[in-house]
Amino acid sequence: MSVKRFLAEKADGILLSWVDQREMMARFELDCAAAEELILQGGYLPARYQRNQQMISTAQQLQLFQSKVAVVGCGGLGGYILEELARLGVGQIVAIDPDVFEEHNLNRQLLSTIELLGTSKADAAVKRIAEINPAVSVSAINAAFSLENGSELLDGAVLAIDAVDNIPTRLELAEICSQLNIPLVHGAIAGWYGQVMTVSPGDGSMQKLYANWSGGKGIEAGLGNPSFTPAVAASLQVAEACKVLLGQGRGLNKRMLSINLLDMQFDEIPL
Amino acid sequence: MQVTVKLFASFQTGRFKIEVRDYPDQTLIGTIVRELNIPEEEVGILLLNAVHTKLDQSLSDGDLLAIFPLVGGG
Structure with missing residues (x-):
């Protein structure tokens, strides 16, 4: 037959x-x-x-299946992003994170469990996705993204998603994506607050977003992160990613969505 | 001169969301940030009348200044 x-x-x-x-x-x-x-x-x-x-559509589902997406960071944002990409049916995922789970991740990081404390976050992504959608190929990269390895790690990806926990790596990620001519969906969180935008290659919006950064962490250093803020920002990022992959809708290009969950206020900032 | 200052996210806590405030002519954005006890290293986007700007920019009567914190967690 x-x-x-x-x-x-x-x-x-x-x-x-x-x-x-x-x-x-x-x-x-x-x-x-x-x-x-x-x-x-x-x-x-x-x-x-x-x-x-x-x-x-079925044709678009095939398009998603034939797409390779790199998720840089497998923590708060990354855990939800990986879950949603796999359930959406994105066929190839690269999960990048140098860290292992620690107890303070348990309040929000979807991939973290008591059993996995001390083990690799990127490896946890592979295990989780195999359980929910074995048609998806996931490669785990247990290394920090940098200017040195960035081009290699993102090789073949048509899109990168920013789920890192620091500003300098974000700027490096934007630079590499620009060099590789691929879009980047940015997300960042702190306490009740978050932000999402989509960076087109070479549009400089990440540099503009962090133009006043002089070193160190953002307000997340003092505010921490609860369970729901990463889920909200990550879901918005995956919606953006889905649109980029399918060429649909109006993306957050040259504009940042600023999220305030304390007042449920959403502002659009031009970039 | 009068400047409308709009604060975002955690910068609102213990301060205000939006206020029309009096300042001497040519006051710099950095001066206002310090006066509001906002740590300079926490300042992200600064929008002056919806255009991106820097701490050393001086202000004019009627300006609208928006101050966002740096958000970098993941």
């Missing part, structure tokens, strides 16, 4: 269940990613994505 015939027989409308996808993998000796690609290329949809429909 051909793959085409298998899909035609098993699909319910255009939907193919996980059980059938597993059977397809076994019968045709395919790994999960290869099976997923064939399903989408055949115009079918793995049933896990059925609630993506209406806003994401």
Whole structure:
């Protein structure tokens, strides 16, 4: 039996269940990613994505599956970003973070658990995503992003997402993305507050955003971060990423969304 | 001269959200930041009449100054 015939027989409308996808993998000796690609290329949809429909067509789901996105930082923002990208169906993810989980991460970092204290954040991303969407290929990079390794770490990525915890790394990330000519979705948080914007290659908005930075941390040093602020900022970042990957909607380009959850005030700042 | 000062995020705490304030002519933005006890190293974006500016910029009557903190956590 051909793959085409298998899909035609098993699909319910255009939907193919996980059980059938597993059977397809076994019968045709395919790994999960290869099976997923064939399903989408055949115009079918793995049933896990059925609630993506209406806003994401099957052709767009294939586009997401064939996209590689680098997530720089696997902590507060990064944990939610990785989860949402994998559930969205982005096919290739690079998870970059040099750190291991510490107890003070447990109040907000989605990937952190008591059991994983002392272990790699990037490795936790691989494990988590394998549990929720095994069609997604994740590579863990247990190293800090820098000007030296940046181009190599982002190789092949069509988009980078900023989930780092410090300003100098953000400026370096923006520089490398500009050199590689890829967009960057920025997010940063502190206490009740956060900000999100999308940087087009070479538009200089990250440099403009931190033009008055003279070294050191931002207000997060004094305010810390609760459970909900990273979730809000990360979700806005993934919405931006989805739009960038599909070329849809109006992005936060040349404008920053300033988030104040204490007063539920959202301001748009020109950049 | 009168300058409208708008503060954002944690800079509002213990201060104000928006106020029309009196200053001597040609007052620098840095002077206002110090007068408000905002640590200079915490200052992020400064918008003067919606245009990005720096601490050493002087102000004129009727200006609108917006001060945002640096946000850098992840």
